[in-house]
Amino acid sequence: MDKESRIEIDKVEDVINLFGKYDENIKAIEQTFNVNIISRGNEIKVTGDGNVELATDTILKLLEIIKRGETINLHTVNYIISLVMEYKSEEFQKIIDDVVIVTARGKYVKCKTLGQKKYIDSIKKNEIVFGIGPAGTGKTYLAIAMAVKFLKDKKVGRIILTRPAVEAGERLGFLPGDLQEKINPYLKPLYDALYDILGVDTFQKYMESGIIEVAPLAYMRGRTLDDCFIILDEAQNTTPEQMKMFLTRFGYGSRIVVTGDITQIDLGEGKVSGLKQVTKILKDIDGIEFIYFSHKDVVRHKLVMEIIKAYDKYDVNKDR
Numbered sequence: 001m002d003k004e005s006r007i008e009i010d011k012v013e014d015v016i017n018l019f020g021k022y023d024e025n026i027k028a029i030e031q032t033f034n035v036n037i038i039s040r041g042n043e044i045k046v047t048g049d050g051n052v053e054l055a056t057d058t059i060l061k062l063l064e065i066i067k068r069g070e071t072i073n074l075h076t077v078n079y080i081i082s083l084v085m086e087y088k089s090e091e092f093q094k095i096i097d098d099v100v101i102v103t104a105r106g107k108y109v110k111c112k113t114l115g116q117k118k119y120i121d122s123i124k125k126n127e128i129v130f131g132i133g134p135a136g137t138g139k140t141y142l143a144i145a146m147a148v149k150f151l152k153d154k155k156v157g158r159i160i161l162t163r164p165a166v167e168a169g170e171r172l173g174f175l176p177g178d179l180q181e182k183i184n185p186y187l188k189p190l191y192d193a194l195y196d197i198l199g200v201d202t203f204q205k206y207m208e209s210g211i212i213e214v215a216p217l218a219y220m221r222g223r224t225l226d227d228c229f230i231i232l233d234e235a236q237n238t239t240p241e242q243m244k245m246f247l248t249r250f251g252y253g254s255r256i257v258v259t260g261d262i263t264q265i266d267l268g269e270g271k272v273s274g275l276k277q278v279t280k281i282l283k284d285i286d287g288i289e290f291i292y293f294s295h296k297d298v299v300r301h302k303l304v305m306e307i308i309k310a311y312d313k314y315d316v317n318k319d320r
Contacts (some may be wrong), residue, residue, distance in 0.1 A: 003052040007044040007059060010067075015039050017066050018059065025062070025077045029055050032081050058084045061092055068096060075299060079113060082296060088114070100142065101149045104199030109145045115297035116142060123257060126289045128250070128282075130235075131259045132275070133293025139259040140233050144193040147229040150255060151211070157227040158211055161190045162246075164237045165216045187214050190233060217242055226251035235260035235275040237267055243274025263311070 009015050019026045019039070026037050034050025037059075046055050061080050065072055083089050095117050100109040111117040116138055122129045123146045131139040147159045165186045191214065194203045206212040217238065232238070232246055235258045250256055260275045267273060282288050 002047050002049055004045065004047045005052050005056045007046070007056065007063075009039075009042045009044060009063070012042065014063060014066050015042075015044065017071060018044075018062055020072070020074065020077070024074055025072065028074060028077050029058055029081065032085075033058075054084050057089055061089055064092075065096060076112070079296065083114075101145045101152075101197065103197050104202060105196075109142075109197070111142070112138070112299050113297045115291070115293050116299075119291045119293075120146065122289045122291050123255070126287055127254070128247070128256045128288040129258070130275075130279070130288075130290045131257065131293065132262060132279070132290060134261055134263065134295060134298060136299060137293040137297040138299055139293065140189065140231070141193050141196075143231050143233075143257040143259055144190070145197055146257070147231060147255075148194075148197050150229045156229045156253065156255065158213065158229070159206075160225060160228050160230045161187075161194075161212070161214045161233065162217050162220060162231070163187060163190065163233045164235070164242060165218070186216065190214050190231075217246060220246055220249050223249055224251045225249045225254055227253040229255045230257070232256070232258045233260075236262050236265045236273050238274035239267065240272055240274045240277045243278050247278075 009018075029035070030037055033048075033052070033055035035046050035048035035052055035055045037044060037046050037055070039045075044059065046052050046059070048055075058077075058080055061084070062072055062077065065076065080089075080092065083092055091114055095111050095114065098111055098117065098120070100111065100120060102108055111120055115133075119129070119131050119139070120142060123143070131137075131143065133139060144161070147156075147161075150156045151159055163186055191203075194212065194214075198206070203212065207214070217232065228251070230249070235243065237260075238246065246258075247256070258275070258278075262273060262276050262279075265273045265276070279290060283290065
């Protein structure tokens with residue numbers, strides 16, 4: 001005999017948001033839990049011989065997001081499904097209640113996964129945090145959002161963002177223009193995040209006054225950085241010597257966040273990644289925490305998650 005549950009909806013608009021484009025959100029829930037979901041007016045009915053209880057729990061959690069004025073997508077649906085299936089749906093409240101910062105355009109920057117929430121909490125608590133994981137997990141963007149928050153809350157006086165100028169086999173000498181023009185392509189992702197969070201005018205004002213500095217990693221040598229929020233991005237492309245040099249720039253009143261993906265090292269064959277090495281050297285030091293993201297934390301297009309999972313599976317089989 002089929003089970004059944006009914007959910008009352010406050011607004012018809014919420015039903016439209018819940019079902020998604022071409023009902024793709026609801027279809028994902030139906031297929032996962034082997035149920036049928038229909039809406040009539042302000043009521044949703046869940047029936048079937050599958051797991052009606054978990055399907056209902058998923059819908060209720062999604063409605064909580066919608067009631068906060070947010071639009072859900074298939075990625076959100078699949079992530080909530082995964083939490084419900086792992087019986088972690090109660091932890092979901094930790095995600096939706098925490099606003100990291102409000103951007104210049106009034107957009108609320110929030111964590112979208114438990115991994116991101118753990119990352120943000122670690123940055124609040126620890127002086128040095130490493131965010132390690134695949135592309136699309138929000139490592140850099142959230143680190144920059146926290147840097148801006150620390151600056152606005154007067155916990156630091158400056159923000160310094162840096163990257164090693166080595167990517168995808170390119171070297172600065174092969175690029176046209178003067179030094180600044182050569183460097184800018186490597187730093188553009190950092191600029192983009194700052195534009196989004198601060199707005200162009202505020203960003204330019206902070207850059208001109210020296211409150212924000214965006215520079216290649218080589219510029220960090222010989223400096224001691226007090227009262228700063230310092231982010232090292234794409235750290236998988238540092239050498240061990242560069243990583244040690246960077247971490248020893250750390251001064252009083254500062255925070256360091258290091259981000260990278262150890263599966264995308266562009267240093268060349270036979271060279272050791274400073275990020276890969278440092279996970280072994282500093283793993284047991286108080287005040288330093290390593291946060292590892294997985295494919296579940298990917299917040300880009302759903303195919304990005306599937307690509308990462310496929311590569312992970314390939315790498316496991318290759319090593320056997």
